Amino acid sequence: MSQDPNCIFCKIVAGQIPSKKIHEDEELLAFQDIRPTAPVHFLIIPKLHLASLAEAGPEHERLLGRMLTLAPRLAQQQGADNGFRTVINTGPDGGQEVYHLHVHVMGGPRPWKQG
Ligand code: AMP
Ligand code: ZN
Numbered sequence: 001m002s003q004d005p006n007c008i009f010c011k012i013v014a015g016q017i018p019s020k021k022i023h024e025d026e027e028l029l030a031f032q033d034i035r036p037t038a039p040v041h042f043l044i045i046p047k048l049h050l051a052s053l054a055e056a057g058p059e060h061e062r063l064l065g066r067m068l069t070l071a072p073r074l075a076q077q078q079g080a081d082n083g084f085r086t087v088i089n090t091g092p093d094g095g096q097e098v099y100h101l102h103v104h105v106m107g108g109p110r111p112w113k114q115g
Contacts, residue, residue, distance in 0.1 A: 004049045009100035013047045023074055027063060030074055039108025040080040044070055050101040053090045071105050080107025 003010045011017040013029055022042055023030035033041040044067045050056060056064060068086070075084040084107030089096040106112065 002048055004100070007049055007098075007100050009045050009098055009102065010049050013045070022078065023070065028066060028070060030070065033104065036106075037114070038085075038106035038112040040075065040078045040084065041104065041106045042074065042078060043102045043104060044074070045100060045102045051099045052094075052096060052101055053088050056101070067103050071103060075105050075107050078107070080105070082109070083107060 003014070008017060012019045012031065019029075019031035021029065021031045023044075027047055028044060029047055030042055030044045033043055046060075046063050046067065048063070050060065071084070071086055084105055087104040087106070088102070089104075
């Protein structure tokens with residue numbers, strides 16, 4: 001399924017829920033995390049609904065590569081010019097709350113909140 005009507009991030013992709021977008025292209029969307037744990041904290045998601053990294057297969061390799069290579073460019077644009085952290089929470093024990101694949105990008109001067 002390309003979109004899940006009950007998924008909050010699919011609703012953001014569809015424009016049904018507002019978000020502070022920082023990047024959009026045909027395949028990807030990046031927007032500010034609503035509860036930032038660092039001075040810079042945004043999420044990169046595929047527009048395609050993929051519940052988690054555990055559901056990713058060889059057909060998603062290009063998409064995953066694009067998500068990761070977008071991270072440093074947006075981090076720089078957002079002012080994280082001294083490094084950043086990338087996190088992908090997967091499944092219950094991975095602490096995943098939203099089941100639509102997303103990469104957290106966190107940066108900015110420390111200290112940061114506990115995420
Ligand atoms: P996790 O699934 O644990 O990797 O975390 C989900 C992240 O999504 C959390 O950092 C939330 O603050 C963030 N989040 C949840 N709802 C929204 C929303 N409507 N807009 C932006 N960020 C959100
Ligand atoms: Zn979704």
